[in-house]
Amino acid sequence: MFNNKGFTVFELLIGFVFLSMISYFLMTTIFNVREQQHLTIIKGELTNLQVNLTKDINTDLTNYIVRGITNCPDQQNCIIINYSNLGSKMLEVNIDENIITYGDNEYHLVEESYITNFSIGQESYPITNVERKNSILKMIIAIEHIDIPGDYGININYLYNNNEETFAD
Amino acid sequence: MKRSSSQGFILTETLVVSVILMVVFLFVFSQFLLIFTQYREFESYNKVPHVYNARNMAIFLKEDNYDNIISSLKNNYYFDFTSCPNPIEFTSYCEGLINEMDIKTALLTPYDLQAVISDNPSNFSHRLKQYLKYLQKNKDNPGEYRVILEFNDGTFSSYTIGCEYAYPTKQQYRYRRGYATFNGVTDYIMLPNDLGYRENISVFAWFRHSGNPKGDYHIIFGGQELELSIHSTGYLRTGLFTNARFVSNHGGGLNDGNWHYIGYIFDGTTKKSYIDGKFVGDQSVTGALTYSFANRTIGRYGSSTNYYLNGDLKEIKVYNRALNPVEIINNMNGYNITQEGLLRYYKLSEGKGTTLNDCSGNNHHLTNVTGFSWATEDVFSEWIDGEVPTSMYPVIETRTLYYYEGEWYTELELKFITEDWSEDITTGLIGHWKLDGDANDSSGNNRHCTINGSPFVTTGKIGQSFEFSNSTNKIDCGHISANIDLTKALTISFWAYIFNFPSVRSGVLQTSYGSEFAINISSSGGLQWYQGEHGGQAQPYESISSSKQVFEVGEWVHVVLVRDIKSKTRKIYKNGILDIKLSYTLNVVPATSSYPLLLGYSYVGTMSGKLDDVRIYNRTLSDSEIQYLYLLEN
Numbered sequence: 001m002f003n004n005k006g007f008t009v010f011e012l013l014i015g016f017v018f019l020s021m022i023s024y025f026l027m028t029t030i031f032n033v034r035e036q037q038h039l040t041i042i043k044g045e046l047t048n049l050q051v052n053l054t055k056d057i058n059t060d061l062t063n064y065i066v067r068g069i070t071n072c073p074d075q076q077n078c079i080i081i082n083y084s085n086l087g088s089k090m091l092e093v094n095i096d097e098n099i100i101t102y103g104d105n106e107y108h109l110v111e112e113s114y115i116t117n118f119s120i121g122q123e124s125y126p127i128t129n130v131e132r133k134n135s136i137l138k139m140i141i142a143i144e145h146i147d148i149p150g151d152y153g154i155n156i157n158y159l160y161n162n163n164e165e166t167f168a169d
Numbered sequence: 170m171k172r173s174s175s176q177g178f179i180l181t182e183t184l185v186v187s188v189i190l191m192v193v194f195l196f197v198f199s200q201f202l203l204i205f206t207q208y209r210e211f212e213s214y215n216k217v218p219h220v221y222n223a224r225n226m227a228i229f230l231k232e233d234n235y236d237n238i239i240s241s242l243k244n245n246y247y248f249d250f251t252s253c254p255n256p257i258e259f260t261s262y263c264e265g266l267i268n269e270m271d272i273k274t275a276l277l278t279p280y281d282l283q284a285v286i287s288d289n290p291s292n293f294s295h296r297l298k299q300y301l302k303y304l305q306k307n308k309d310n311p312g313e314y315r316v317i318l319e320f321n322d323g324t325f326s327s328y329t330i331g332c333e334y335a336y337p338t339k340q341q342y343r344y345r346r347g348y349a350t351f352n353g354v355t356d357y358i359m360l361p362n363d364l365g366y367r368e369n370i371s372v373f374a375w376f377r378h379s380g381n382p383k384g385d386y387h388i389i390f391g392g393q394e395l396e397l398s399i400h401s402t403g404y405l406r407t408g409l410f411t412n413a414r415f416v417s418n419h420g421g422g423l424n425d426g427n428w429h430y431i432g433y434i435f436d437g438t439t440k441k442s443y444i445d446g447k448f449v450g451d452q453s454v455t456g457a458l459t460y461s462f463a464n465r466t467i468g469r470y471g472s473s474t475n476y477y478l479n480g481d482l483k484e485i486k487v488y489n490r491a492l493n494p495v496e497i498i499n500n501m502n503g504y505n506i507t508q509e510g511l512l513r514y515y516k517l518s519e520g521k522g523t524t525l526n527d528c529s530g531n532n533h534h535l536t537n538v539t540g541f542s543w544a545t546e547d548v549f550s551e552w553i554d555g556e557v558p559t560s561m562y563p564v565i566e567t568r569t570l571y572y573y574e575g576e577w578y579t580e581l582e583l584k585f586i587t588e589d590w591s592e593d594i595t596t597g598l599i600g601h602w603k604l605d606g607d608a609n610d611s612s613g614n615n616r617h618c619t620i621n622g623s624p625f626v627t628t629g630k631i632g633q634s635f636e637f638s639n640s641t642n643k644i645d646c647g648h649i650s651a652n653i654d655l656t657k658a659l660t661i662s663f664w665a666y667i668f669n670f671p672s673v674r675s676g677v678l679q680t681s682y683g684s685e686f687a688i689n690i691s692s693s694g695g696l697q698w699y700q701g702e703h704g705g706q707a708q709p710y711e712s713i714s715s716s717k718q719v720f721e722v723g724e725w726v727h728v729v730l731v732r733d734i735k736s737k738t739r740k741i742y743k744n745g746i747l748d749i750k751l752s753y754t755l756n757v758v759p760a761t762s763s764y765p766l767l768l769g770y771s772y773v774g775t776m777s778g779k780l781d782d783v784r785i786y787n788r789t790l791s792d793s794e795i796q797y798l799y800l801l802e803n
Contacts, residue, residue, distance in 0.1 A: 050217065050218070055217065070446070073441070073448040080498060088495045088498040154218060155218045156221065157266070157270055
């Protein structure tokens, strides 16, 4: 500025454009933060479900000996895990209702998240030492959210000795 | 800066202010970026499913060639077992686990990661190095080693191994119980016409095939109105009667001579059959169930004299409703037995007499029953939280379940001495000082000791004992380790009665703390066991301590210490029960002592209490032998 007569139209325009850009940037940022906050809350709920369900099942697998796993009769996506010193617990995955039930505990999925996979597989590796673990049971329940990338389900690997524990069916 | 006029800013001033503002903005932005990056990075650490995977890998390593794997850490700062190299033995399983868990890098490291971080291995990714620094900075559960995993999904997890104490959690007991056995020709038990069910029913029992019965069908329940039978070829037959007979055959393998849990449920429309908790087949049934009929029997097909049962039966249950699969399995396991709708429950565990008690709570006991024979077997109960109910059964032994370093295992079997139980507690006995008023050796090896000072002779646990109260009073057994090797497998057993815990650790018996052993009482009543390579009272040495109080004030306690060279472990037993099992953490190899064996004395303080029946073996006594010794002397 080289005089004290005021701003020229050009200066005012520049200032207006500059302020508009800053306003736009700030507004976008605020909206993004709000959206991120919303997603963070959902992510927290998804993680909570993942942690609780994983711990729930793993605690039993850690503390008790699995005597067998069988399919529930007349019911899909449902297994009965038979623990030798705990009793039996049913693991039921209701894909339509978005509910996972393990024993007495029911886990409801967060809105707009879905169970995309439920599978159980096992693999054994032959070894002469019959007293040690030689097999792995893999239990997967995949849970995904439409807006948040990543799998928030469970992926449990249970190591066992197939000379002591056999999982038919 | 000086303005050249009052009319505005010159270009230089504007530029300087702009630069300053840009620097401030850049700094703030970089800080935000750093926080955001760190947040994203920390998010990938120790996700719960992967922590369990790290624990699984730790379990695998501990079951594999663990000692040699740990030894390999001596020459390297870490052991990279991503490709399951030597000394891992079960490589196919290891590769399977690495693959199934989608592991990119698998490491076993010492707990302290400083050496690994300083080594800065070139094959580690930048993010893995960051994770190591994170672990080193954020101390988690202390331990000896860590399993550290990097996964292909970009996440990391770790699990600490070691320094986890064993503690008992649950108990199991073995008891002698009865069961009913049927001869397959004439034996059977009559039941009332009406058991109380109407529209639905569940009926289950444990069965064991002995041989082919008359008529080739083992009749558990008969006749046709409620049939539960097994063909001699091994399949299950279940039947009901409405306005017609409904009978179906399912499964197989029931003639193998093992116990099987068999039965069926009927929900008004479908009859479902189960073997060992598994559904094996069903049949649709129409019409109203016939629930009352004459000649309802166990072991015979109604009034027919052509079909019997040749085998064993126990745990017969009848319900007035259809059980669900979980209830069936729980009932099979004897855990949380379903009470709802239970009409009759004949355990057949009495083992003698002519009364079959109904344990359903309905008191439908069957009296004057003679159509079968009793037999007995020893069975284990389920694991229970409380005390073993010794009053219920003749308990033969108990087991306690322990949790140790992430693993469950049974650590002891505490038997009650029976006529047919004896253990060898003389082999390897190199000295046995009963301390019945003298210090003579009763082992037959004539390792008699000398009484120094004037310790009181007083009432002992067995006979008499010596009371110690100052360093002058002690029993000197001379330099016995000069003639016999006590540096390898070793068992020391003694009874101790403490008047009060010492203010500083005090000795019970010792050669020297830098050699085979020096056994002390801690100020909290715990036990410390020193051993060392020096041969005298000097370094190098190491000690282990009991995880909890061993000695009791005013009470006799049986203490046994075991050193197992093969497994490099030392164990402490209190009253026959294992307290703790530890490895040789420092790998100290005990040296022969240049000092004499002294009882009631140590290099620090003197015990204030009584000592009785000291035994030393140059071998490890088994759990069973230790329990036998305890019970024998108790």
